[in-house]
Amino acid sequence: MLFNTVTQNRLVKLLLFILGIVVIAGLAIYFMFENINYFYTPSQIPASLEINRFFKLGGKVKQHSVNYDANGGVGFVLYDETSEIKVSYNGVLPNLFQENGYAVMTGRLVSKDLFLATQILAKHDENYYPRGVGRKP
Amino acid sequence: MLDKHLFKLGTIAFLTVLIGSIWGCYFTEDDFVQGVIFRLIYIHVPAAFLSLSFYSLLTMFSIGYLIWRNKLLDNLAYASAYVGFAFTLVALLTGCLWGKPTWGTYWVWDARLTFELILGIIYLSYIYYRQTNPFKQSIKFNAAVLAIVGFIDVPLIHFSVNWWFTLHQGESIKLIGGSSAIHQSYLYPILICIIGYGLFGLYLMLLKVYALILRECSETKWLRNYILNNKGVSF
Numbered sequence: 001m002l003f004n005t006v007t008q009n010r011l012v013k014l015l016l017f018i019l020g021i022v023v024i025a026g027l028a029i030y031f032m033f034e035n036i037n038y039f040y041t042p043s044q045i046p047a048s049l050e051i052n053r054f055f056k057l058g059g060k061v062k063q064h065s066v067n068y069d070a071n072g073g074v075g076f077v078l079y080d081e082t083s084e085i086k087v088s089y090n091g092v093l094p095n096l097f098q099e100n101g102y103a104v105m106t107g108r109l110v111s112k113d114l115f116l117a118t119q120i121l122a123k124h125d126e127n128y129y130p131r132g133v134g135r136k137p
Numbered sequence: 138m139l140d141k142h143l144f145k146l147g148t149i150a151f152l153t154v155l156i157g158s159i160w161g162c163y164f165t166e167d168d169f170v171q172g173v174i175f176r177l178i179y180i181h182v183p184a185a186f187l188s189l190s191f192y193s194l195l196t197m198f199s200i201g202y203l204i205w206r207n208k209l210l211d212n213l214a215y216a217s218a219y220v221g222f223a224f225t226l227v228a229l230l231t232g233c234l235w236g237k238p239t240w241g242t243y244w245v246w247d248a249r250l251t252f253e254l255i256l257g258i259i260y261l262s263y264i265y266y267r268q269t270n271p272f273k274q275s276i277k278f279n280a281a282v283l284a285i286v287g288f289i290d291v292p293l294i295h296f297s298v299n300w301w302f303t304l305h306q307g308e309s310i311k312l313i314g315g316s317s318a319i320h321q322s323y324l325y326p327i328l329i330c331i332i333g334y335g336l337f338g339l340y341l342m343l344l345k346v347y348a349l350i351l352r353e354c355s356e357t358k359w360l361r362n363y364i365l366n367n368k369g370v371s372f
Contacts, residue, residue: 007204007205010203010204011204014200014203014204014285017282017285018285021285021286021289022289025289029293033300033301036248036297036300036301037248037301037302037303038245038246038247038248038301038302038303038304039302039304041302058302058304093241094239094240094241095238095239095241096170096171096239096240096241097241104245104304119241119242120241121240121241121242121245121304122239122240122241123240123304123306124170124171124239124240124306125306125307125318126306126307126308126309126318126319127170127309127318127319128168128169128170128171128175128178128309128318128319128320128323129168129169129319129320129323130165130166130167130168130169130320130322130323131166131167131168131169132166133169133320
């Protein structure tokens, strides 16, 4: 017989165990939920964050805001739905870094609205479409 | 007789992968944003998807073993762990290779990548624990419990791009409803590759179950007579 008393007992014990695991894991994830985020978006930067403290920032690069200066540095504006921040960086930009694209960077605030980046990574969204099709909205 | 059918399964799997990969690599255009390098998607996405599905198989077989204590369920669990671990490694490595030219780095500690690495570690610990003594009953029990506890990682990986801000991009292929963020000409080869690699993983898994059963019977007279009389097992 497939589900006699012995197997039923085992099933019940197993389900209780799984419930316990789910509860414990759920609580653990719930309490550290905010810390699993890889970066802050510009509107999420805490107002109490002191200058010169390293953190990661991510957002969209504002169009027509990328400026290259003579020393090999670059400045641009990073924005999300509600706020934006100026970023300055001296180093190699990744291939996919472009205006209207997304970027994630590590660095620190040198003043309330200037972020000095030490590493910039380009982020691409989940859309894949061939070159011939053209820009998908 | 089982060898013949397994061989057919392996051949079908290999041909499906070949068709999907050649279609994807030679008969589609380059991606608008990434260019040529996105073709790694035909290995990376099937491997990542299958690493999760083989872990689900592992969990199901472990639950079945804990309830019915059936040796076949346990062998199926052990075999699926091997295959799933291989897919996890492939997903991580192809992901690293894809990340360097696109993002600019081989690795970041964001949610999706870290949880997938943790899945690889869980797989590895399951296999390592089992192989200390492949025949002991208590080890089979404990390993099944380990597999079930580790299953909490699978929805974390799947939903990590929706729940948290990550460097890894969101879902391109929507499993349930909605339109996919990936163009049709890319979608079909990817699906064919997923099916092909899945069948291939199934083939490897069944081959491993075959080997595990034979190993359990290695002391029996019938197997020894068979080997002595037939000069080895045919394949």
